[in-house]
Amino acid sequence: MGKMQVLGVIAVMLVVYSVHAKVYFREEFLDGDQWRSRWVDSKHKSDYGEWKLTAGKFYGDAEKDKGLQTSQDARFYATSARFEPFSNEGKPVVIQFTVKHEQKIDCGGGYVKVFPTDLDQTGMNGDSSYYIMFGPDICGYSTKKVHVIFNYKGKNHLIKKEIKCKDDELSHLYTLILNPDQTYEVKIDNNKVESGSLEEDWDFLPAKKIKDPEAKKPEDWDDRAKIDDADDTKPEDWDKAENIPDPDAKKPDDWDEDMDGEWEPPMIPNPEYKGEWKPKQIDNPNYKGAWVHPEIDNPEYSADSDIYKFEKIGVLGLDLWQVKSGTIFDNFVITDDVKEAEDIGNETWGATKEPERKMKQEQDDLKQKEDEEKNKEQDTEADEEEDEDIDEEEEEEEDEEDSKDDMEDGPLETDDEEVKEKDEL
Numbered sequence: 001m002g003k004m005q006v007l008g009v010i011a012v013m014l015v016v017y018s019v020h021a022k023v024y025f026r027e028e029f030l031d032g033d034q035w036r037s038r039w040v041d042s043k044h045k046s047d048y049g050e051w052k053l054t055a056g057k058f059y060g061d062a063e064k065d066k067g068l069q070t071s072q073d074a075r076f077y078a079t080s081a082r083f084e085p086f087s088n089e090g091k092p093v094v095i096q097f098t099v100k101h102e103q104k105i106d107c108g109g110g111y112v113k114v115f116p117t118d119l120d121q122t123g124m125n126g127d128s129s130y131y132i133m134f135g136p137d138i139c140g141y142s143t144k145k146v147h148v149i150f151n152y153k154g155k156n157h158l159i160k161k162e163i164k165c166k167d168d169e170l171s172h173l174y175t176l177i178l179n180p181d182q183t184y185e186v187k188i189d190n191n192k193v194e195s196g197s198l199e200e201d202w203d204f205l206p207a208k209k210i211k212d213p214e215a216k217k218p219e220d221w222d223d224r225a226k227i228d229d230a231d232d233t234k235p236e237d238w239d240k241a242e243n244i245p246d247p248d249a250k251k252p253d254d255w256d257e258d259m260d261g262e263w264e265p266p267m268i269p270n271p272e273y274k275g276e277w278k279p280k281q282i283d284n285p286n287y288k289g290a291w292v293h294p295e296i297d298n299p300e301y302s303a304d305s306d307i308y309k310f311e312k313i314g315v316l317g318l319d320l321w322q323v324k325s326g327t328i329f330d331n332f333v334i335t336d337d338v339k340e341a342e343d344i345g346n347e348t349w350g351a352t353k354e355p356e357r358k359m360k361q362e363q364d365d366l367k368q369k370e371d372e373e374k375n376k377e378q379d380t381e382a383d384e385e386e387d388e389d390i391d392e393e394e395e396e397e398e399d400e401e402d403s404k405d406d407m408e409d410g411p412l413e414t415d416d417e418e419v420k421e422k423d424e425l
Contacts, residue, residue, distance in 0.1 A: 021337035025083040025316055028331055028348060029053055029066050039068075040121040042078035042319075049075030049325065056102045056328050058360040060352025065171070067098070067330025070108075070322050078124050080317030083334070085117040087311045093178050094341040095134055095316075096333040098349050100171040103326025110165075110320070110327055111135025111147050114334070117314025124317055129154075131310045134176045136165035146186060146193075148176065150202065152307060157202045163194045170357060173331070173349040177338055182308050189353075190345050198307045205304060209295040217293075222286040232279040240274060243267040 029035050035053060042048060049072040059065035070077055099110040114132040115124075133149040133156070146163040149156050163186055166172045175187040185195040199205060249265035257263065318329060331348040335341050 021335065021340040022086075023333065023335045023337075023340065023344075024086055024313070025081070025332060025334040026344070027081060028064070029068070030063065035068075039079050039081045042080070042124040043122045044078065044125040045076060047075065049077045049322070051077065051079060054328065056100060056326075058102065058356060058363055060355035060359070064348065065328075065330065065352055065356065067100075067328040068318070069328045070325040073325050074323055075325065076126075076319075076321050078317070078319045080115070080119070080121045080124055080315050080319075081332075082117075082121065082315050085312050085314035087309070088178065088180070088313065088336070089306075089309050089311070090180050091336045092180065092338060093310075093313070094175065094333070094335050094338055095132065095178075096173065096175040096331070096335075096341045096345060097135070097329060098171050098173050098331040099136060100169070100328040100330075101138070101167070101326070102169050102328065103324050104169055105138050105167075105322070105327060106324050107139040108320065108322030108324065108327065109135070109137050110329075111137060112329075112332070113317045113319055114310075114313060115315035115317055116310070117312045119315045119317070121315065121317075124319060126319060128319070130156075130317075131313060132176070132178075135174055136172075138165065138167055146174070146188070148184070148186060150198070150204075150307075152202075152204045157204055160201050160203070161194060161196070170360060171328070171330070171349060171353060173345045175341060175345065177341075178308055180308055182305065190342055190350070204307050205302070206300045207298050208301050210298045211293045212296045215294045217291045221291050222284060222288055223290050224284050225287050226281040227284045228279040229282045230279075234277045234279075238274055238277050240272045241270050242273045244270045 027035070027038070033053065039051075041051075049070055051068045052071045053066050054069050055062050055065040055067075056069065068079070095112065095114060097112060101110065111133055112135050113130040114134075115128065115130045119128060119130075129151065131151050133147055135147060136145070137147050138144050144165055144167050146165045148159040148163065151157075165174075166188060173187075173189050175185075175190070177185040177187070179185075182198045183196065184198060184201075186193050244267065245265040246268045247265075251263040255263050313334075316332060316334065331345070333341055333344050335344075
């Protein structure tokens with residue numbers, strides 16, 4: 001195959017791929033304040049926190065890493081962006097975005113919600129019905145997880161598995177893949193961290209099997225693996241008191257029975273005490289094993305091959321609470337192609353993650369150096385103050401010595417003067 005033929009094949013493959021891959025929503029905030037024309041803030045509450053566009057304190061690229069940042073502590077935040085509605089019937093849907101908790105978050109959400117197209121964006125709030133909720137949630141030491149919540153027949157269902165999220169201060173890429181074969185996959189930083197089936201990992205449907213309500217354990221069913229040995233008897237010398245009077249105790253010399261009552265020695269543990277006697281255990285000859293309750297098909301169970309399907313996906317929103325603000329959201333993507341999402345993740349987060357990490361490390365190193373120098377200065381000042389205190393104490397001691405000397409010399413001079421006056425007389 002010639003060079004031109006190879007290029008032609010590649011071109012056809014790219015065309016086929018581009019036709020196949022559909023990006024429904026993509027937001028990287030590369031046009032400055034124009035994002036405000038695409039995102040709608042909720043007016044449901046009057047004190048929602050304000051969003052600001054920034055790359056933060058450290059970043060890989062000053063422009064590419066700009067995203068929406070929470071800017072006020074202890075606030076609810078609510079904003080959303082609309083796109084052309086679509087159905088994911090018969091095809092995957094991929095939801096992806098980056099989160100950077102540069103404030104070292106203590107308690108707050110870092111997740112997104114995907115809504116049906118009929119959402120009232122200005123009225124969006126925590127009770128607004130959504131299709132999917134996905135992303136990290138952190139609160140204290142106990143809650144550091146990735147939410148994966150699907151709405152099924154009007155009820156929100158939480159995943160039964162525990163998926164750990166990242167809790168450092170760097171940017172991380174979160175990806176949810178929902179497949180038409182009723183399977184899912186969660187990736188962090190383009191690496192799979194969890195996967196499985198919708199029916200097994202959520203309680204969307206009643207159990208396939210239930211315990212037979214008519215079945216009961218037979219009365220003669222013996223499920224005791226061990227039983228008491230009927231031939232075992234308690235030794236005659238077994239029963240001993242648990243505590244006995246201390247044989248070494250003596251009545252105090254000042255004990256007054258009229259005042260203190262009759263003296264009794266204190267009690268101590270009996271070294272011969274053997275505890276409660278129990279016959280030894282032997283294998284139960286009638287043991288039949290643990291009785292297993294038989295199961296039957298659940299008459300309330302009905303298979304549903306459309307659990308994954310959402311008909312009118314049309315809005316992506318940020319609806320969350322944060323105690324300490326500073327989280328930056330960026331690089332939003334909703335597509336029907338897993339490879340496309342992975343490529344976009346590599347082009348955005350993948351291209352800036354290392355420069356960001358390097359800048360963060362340099363800032364940390366500089367702060368550590370400044371702290372060390374500050375501590376060193378404080379130690380030096382403390383030493384100087386201590387030296388000054390010592391010098392002052394020494395001066396005070398010298399002054400006291402001089403005062404004593406003056407007091408001792410004073411009367412002698414007075415005596416000499418008196419003697420001189422007497423001689424003159």
